Amino acid sequence: xxxxxxxxxxxxxxxxxxxxxxxxxxxxxxxxxxxxxxxxxxxxxxxxxxxxxxxxxxxxxxxxxxxxxxxxxxxxxxxxxxxxxxxxxxxxxxxxxxxxxxxxxxxxxxxxxxxxxxxxxxxxxxxxxxxxxxxxxxxxxxxxxxxxxxxxxxxxxxxxxxxxxxxxxxxxxxxxxxxxxxxxxxxxxxxxxxxxxxxxxxxxxxxxxxxxxxxxxxxx
Amino acid sequence: xxxxxxxxxxxxxxxxxxxxxxxxxxxxxxxxxxxxxxxxxxxxxxxxxxxxxxxxxxxxxxxxxxxxxxxxxxxxxxxxxxxxxxxxxxxxxxxxxxxxxxxxxxxxxxxxxxxxxxxxxxxxxxxxxxxxxxxxxxxxxxxxxxxxxxxxxxxxxxxxxxxxxxxxxxxxxxxxxxxxxxxxxxxxxxxxxxxxxxxxxxxxxxxxxxxxxxxxxxxxxxxxxxxxxxxxxxxxxxxxxxxxxxxxxxxxxxxxxxxxxxxxxxxxxxxxxxxxxxxxxxxxxxxxxxxxxxxxxxxxxxxxxxxxxxxxxxxxxxxxxxxxxxxxxxxxxxxxxxxxxxxxxxxxxxxxxxxxxxxxxxxxxxxxxxxxxxxxxxxxxxxxxxxxxxxxxxxxxxxxxxxxxxxxxxxxxxxxxxxxxxxxxxxxxxxxxxxxxxxxxxxxxxxxxxxxxxxxxxxxxxxxxxxxxxxxxxxxxxxxxxxxxxxxxxxxxxxxxxxxxxxxxxxxx
Numbered sequence: 001x002x003x004x005x006x007x008x009x010x011x012x013x014x015x016x017x018x019x020x021x022x023x024x025x026x027x028x029x030x031x032x033x034x035x036x037x038x039x040x041x042x043x044x045x046x047x048x049x050x051x052x053x054x055x056x057x058x059x060x061x062x063x064x065x066x067x068x069x070x071x072x073x074x075x076x077x078x079x080x081x082x083x084x085x086x087x088x089x090x091x092x093x094x095x096x097x098x099x100x101x102x103x104x105x106x107x108x109x110x111x112x113x114x115x116x117x118x119x120x121x122x123x124x125x126x127x128x129x130x131x132x133x134x135x136x137x138x139x140x141x142x143x144x145x146x147x148x149x150x151x152x153x154x155x156x157x158x159x160x161x162x163x164x165x166x167x168x169x170x171x172x173x174x175x176x177x178x179x180x181x182x183x184x185x186x187x188x189x190x191x192x193x194x195x196x197x198x199x200x201x202x203x204x205x206x207x208x209x210x211x212x213x214x215x216x217x218x219x220x
Numbered sequence: 221x222x223x224x225x226x227x228x229x230x231x232x233x234x235x236x237x238x239x240x241x242x243x244x245x246x247x248x249x250x251x252x253x254x255x256x257x258x259x260x261x262x263x264x265x266x267x268x269x270x271x272x273x274x275x276x277x278x279x280x281x282x283x284x285x286x287x288x289x290x291x292x293x294x295x296x297x298x299x300x301x302x303x304x305x306x307x308x309x310x311x312x313x314x315x316x317x318x319x320x321x322x323x324x325x326x327x328x329x330x331x332x333x334x335x336x337x338x339x340x341x342x343x344x345x346x347x348x349x350x351x352x353x354x355x356x357x358x359x360x361x362x363x364x365x366x367x368x369x370x371x372x373x374x375x376x377x378x379x380x381x382x383x384x385x386x387x388x389x390x391x392x393x394x395x396x397x398x399x400x401x402x403x404x405x406x407x408x409x410x411x412x413x414x415x416x417x418x419x420x421x422x423x424x425x426x427x428x429x430x431x432x433x434x435x436x437x438x439x440x441x442x443x444x445x446x447x448x449x450x451x452x453x454x455x456x457x458x459x460x461x462x463x464x465x466x467x468x469x470x471x472x473x474x475x476x477x478x479x480x481x482x483x484x485x486x487x488x489x490x491x492x493x494x495x496x497x498x499x500x501x502x503x504x505x506x507x508x509x510x511x512x513x514x515x516x517x518x519x520x521x522x523x524x525x526x527x528x529x530x531x532x533x534x535x536x537x538x539x540x541x542x543x544x545x546x547x548x549x550x551x552x553x554x555x556x557x558x559x560x561x562x563x564x565x566x567x568x569x570x571x572x573x574x575x576x577x578x579x580x581x582x583x584x585x586x587x588x589x590x591x592x593x594x595x596x597x598x599x600x601x602x603x604x605x606x607x608x609x610x611x612x613x614x615x616x617x618x619x620x621x622x623x624x625x626x627x628x629x630x631x632x633x634x635x636x637x638x639x640x641x642x643x644x645x646x647x648x649x650x651x652x653x654x655x656x657x658x659x660x661x662x663x664x665x666x667x668x669x670x671x672x673x674x675x676x677x678x679x680x681x682x683x684x685x686x687x688x689x690x691x692x693x694x695x696x697x698x699x700x701x702x703x704x705x706x707x708x709x710x711x712x713x714x715x716x717x718x719x720x721x722x723x724x725x726x727x728x729x
Contacts, residue, residue: 140670162314163314163316167660168659
């Protein structure tokens with residue numbers, strides 16, 4: 001009896017404490033949102049249709065946006081988001097686009113500064129009436145500048161592989177099989193040789209017209 | 221002297237006899253040279269010549285850019301034809317900016333840098349500056365600017381200098397020949413390095429399969445013993461691949477294991493190659509920049525394997541021509557470097573650069589070209605891995621692109637020696653898988669860094685925009701307040717004015 005009473009009292013007290021703690025020490029922001037925001041590129045480019053990455057993360061947390069919403073994030077972001085939210089995604093919807101960066105055709109640039117004003121990462125330099133240019137290291141290829149350019153002088157170009165960024169490809173089964181394919185080629189060559197030899201033998205056995213002619217010539 | 225134990229490694233057929241008895245021959249400059257502006261680790265050099273310029277041997281062609289870079293000098297006298305993109309001696313087959321030079325055949329030295337007569341009384345900083353000016357880079361293969369490594373002595377205390385003459389890669393004999401023929405010059409270079417780094421303990425490590433080199437170096441050390449106050453020891457180290465790997469050599473000799481992703485300097489050791497030591501001597505004593513190196517041309521497909529002193533920029537095709545061409549054409553493999561760690565060359569029209577110590581043309585009989593089989597989990601790769609990794613487990617992760625798991629097992633600590641792939645009875649291309657994994661992980665790191673930069677830039681811009689907006693709002697509010705105050709003041713004045721005449725009227729009344 002004493003045990004039951006003491007345990008119930010203890011339980012009630014601790015429950016009350018937890019209840020109070022939950023009210024006073026509540027976390028204001030949904031931690032999921034913050035986590036999702038960290039997974040997004042964070043360049044606030046707005047290509048997802050939301051004002052920025054924070055708003056996109058909110059929509060994702062609420063479940064009103066798809067994990068495939070972020071074009072510059074690419075496949076990696078989609079996979080990370082899907083893993084965090086425990087949802088599946090349609091692989092067909094994610095096209096693996098090569099990273100691109102903007103390039104300004106300077107002969108067509110009129111110096112309107114619209115791209116500069118719209119660049120979320122301060123990746124374009126220039127002055128009114130003077131041509132602009134892209135700082136390659138500060139561009140992440142969101143394409144906002146392309147949308148606003150009145151002379152269509154912005155082009156998104158795929159990032160070039162250089163000696164510093166190149167790396168070995170994965171040894172694919174095909175590469176493994178190269179030796180096998182070479183063996184196959186050799187086998188085919190052998191077969192062809194055998195076939196040629198067989199044909200020659202056949203020719204020798206039944207002399208063709210030409211051979212007969214030569215023989216005939218030799219006889220004359 | 222006591223040597224410490226290191227783990228793993230494989231006994232390879234060294235096949236050095238193909239070229240080890242061929243004395244070093246100086247190759248005459250061929251009819252054209254493609255001198256790449258990037259021959260070293262770090263930032264590429266910036267050309268200071270223009271097409272049409274006449275240059276003499278040793279003249280500056282391109283100057284370094286940034287802290288980790290090296291200048292490029294003219295390998296011979298001639299005319300600069302063009303500065304353009306040319307294929308790099310790199311497995312990717314990508315191009316690199318190069319200076320095309322047409323030699324005039326005279327091979328005349330220009331006005332060199334002033335020789336430093338007595339380097340042992342000069343300021344170490346002067347020597348370091350000279351080494352940088354002469355474009356000397358590590359000739360062991362990594363091509364890291366040597367001056368940067370010499371400058372380390374001023375920052376971190378270094379107590380041991382290890383000179384790497386191990387040359388553990390099969391086929392290669394360039395360092396062996398250099399030590400046999402020019403031991404005196406090498407030792408002089410070693411003493412200059414030791415003086416610059418203020419190191420008194422010097423160990424010259426040579427694999428025991430090079431008895432003549434060991435003897436020549438020991439004799440050369442004996443000759444200078446009298447006027448050297450430090451300790452120089454020539455150490456015969458066991459013949460076992462990869463003994464020449466910097467990390468393993470340091471552990472073998474000093475017993476200190478270099479922590480993962482750290483440098484020998486972190487355990488108080490500096491490692492330099494024997495060919496680098498000779499290049500340093502030439503830069504300091506003769507004022508000659510690094511314009512050529514000894515290259516071993518070998519392999520079963522080469523008619524006459526040789527050790528040649530080759531001007532940089534010489535095309536591999538010209539190099540093979542100097543060795544009477546190929547007996548087996550095309551060869552099974554054309555490699556830059558040794559057969560274990562060397563990289564395939566994409567073409568023969570690529571130049572020899574500072575980091576290339578060997579060009580190998582291997583015949584079909586010398587390589588394994590069979591298919592790979594499934595792993596039988598025999599554990600051979602684990603026992604031969606000199607880094608203490610578990611290759612068979614890592615490769616499973618890499619195969620399924622689970623690179624983070626592979627990284628957790630330490631794939632980044634792989635030095636790429638290829639011992640595992642060499643020993644694998646199933647012929648699994650383990651080393652290739654790890655090359656791929658390391659490349660991908662590096663690319664992901666780069667992406668992450670860019671991602672962070674983008675985030676920082678975007679946040680910075682947002683903050684700035686908010687500040688501007690706030691300032692505008694405040695200015696507007698201030699203006700409004702000022703306008704309101706003015707209005708009120710005017711209204712008050714008007715009221716006063718209205719009141720005053722009224723008062724005056726009242727007074728008058």
